[in-house]
Amino acid sequence: MAPSDTDVSPATRAALGHILGSLGDLSGVELLTGGMFATTYRVSLADGTRVIAKTAPTSTDRLLSYELDLVRTEALVYGLAAGRPDLLMPRVLLTDFSRSILPADVVVATHLDGVPLLDRLTVTGEPVADQPGLQHDLGALMARLHTVTGTEFGYPNRAAGLSAPTWPEAFGRMVNALLDDAERWTTHLPSTEIRAALDRHRADLAGVTVPVLVHTDLWAGNLFVDAGTGRLSGVIDPERAIWGDPLFEFAGADQLGRGPVPATLLAGYSAAGAQPALGTPAGDTRLLLYRMYMALVLLVEIAPRGYQGDWVAGHRAAAESCLRAALDALA
Template sequence: MLTKTAVTDDQVAAVLAPVGTVRDVEPLAGGLFATVLRVGLADGRDVVVKVTGADTTRLLRYEHGISGTEAAVYRLAHRAGLPVPAVLHVDASRQHVDGDVVVTEHLAGVLWNGADLDDGAARAVRRSLGAVMARLHRITGDRFGYPAPSAGLSRETWPEAFGAMVEAVLADADRWDVPLPHGRLRAAVRAGHEVLAAVTTPRLVHADLWPGNVLLDPADHRLTAFLDAERALWGDPVFELVGADQLGAGAVDPELLAGYRETGGELGLGDGTPGAGDPSAWTRLRLYRAYFACLLVVEVVPRAYTGDWVEGYAATARGNLERMLDELEAP
């Protein structure tokens, strides 16, 4: 089972010495494999300390080096005026803690998945999220794929990068003895080469904008920040829709698409109804959904998930994978 890194108060104090003097330390829930702490400083500030353990033996390939990715993305997004926590300190020295540390400002608010929203407020948040996505995707890079060198999944073109990403998750599946339809998935990627090649500019994609990573103002439920940028990549903006609806397989939320268009972006999916808009955009979305479903199916094993929800979760992800491949293979 993937075990979080134990961190003592003394270790926290040592890591935070360049930032300030520690007053109190409180664990935060939510991280699947990182240790996340809220730390009060003597000067009155609250900060978040996130420790990603040095042991990579139970990580999927794309997860290698994600601590550095998160810090880099926050900095890029912050410079672009996007609502993210400011990075205060990064420590990858392993001198004080057995892992990599990112320290950010602590932002007040309530997570979207913990907020009690009526239909109107929920629609407004989804539209705001679409607007944030469009602004994020204006940030461009010079290579495609996952940026961390240790992942080895950065390439010159999007078809090359996406193909490497697929091969990485298939290798992870073999490593953890998780059956996946290798041949069908590879064939779908080969068949989709032309539509993937139409993506020629690497754009910053958060890839994990589900409600658990979106912060709202508790008073009026406005979107105030997005968090946990560690799985970000350079690629196709359409990929963003998969991270925002990780078990989705059908229509795309029209409010999200409306917010995206209102902010000057266009994803090519029309009103979000399957078949609307550009067929090539839907082909790319199906490829990304198939890839993401593979990640969800495989990660269950190294993370040793437990609970009544696990069987249904894995079955839904596997069903989505089969559905996407069926749709991609349809004449």
């Protein structure tokens, strides 16, 4: 994320000062841009320390079902990573879920070293696919992340009601919640075909019996790299994390992807001691289901987020194409 020229209102600055009071006095607040859901501020303290304060909308009228209390999941995941420096995540400094100082949940975390990968790609023009070292690092990070296990499947945020004892049940709830959201926002989708694919491949989903921590959103905007080497140094924004199938991660990291998972990514995953289930009929089917799911997210969120601009039509067409490709392959 890059600093925005947009001024932070005096009221917001005062509220952040109150929330962060236990950490020190504020000397500066910058609004960061680049996120599509939350509002993020880089806060400088009087002693020179910089921290990140993240807020998320709480009004439910423009939220998808899975987005309820979403930033609380971020605090949960950072807490799980607190004793695991190999997971490369910030450390939570404080939270405010009272919604009494700001009309939002607030998570304050440490400021990561390094540079946002998205900023580096903008400067260098070198796509991630052409950076085997970075791909290898990301695969290894995924494998380490998937050693963290839970007790049930689905979204951790209880308000969403999208968790269950088994993966087929949890994933079914996740898909059907998106289809319900689509109906609420009059977004046309082949819902009957999607539900049929889900039912047809339930046995493949049932092969997943251990819920692992899946970030689900490991794209360039959520990764930090070392300024000198370009190697992976940090990971942010796990608010969409789920307890689920490790293969879900590969769909989340490339949400418009349709081809094979990059070999260097898989090599990093295997080098860290994990073995993905790709190359098996059940595993390949599950990856298609997760690509179907990610395409659904991208399509359904367009209306409630009020996306505007020349890019929207192309974005919608790309997501629709990915959804169709997944459904055709699943059939």
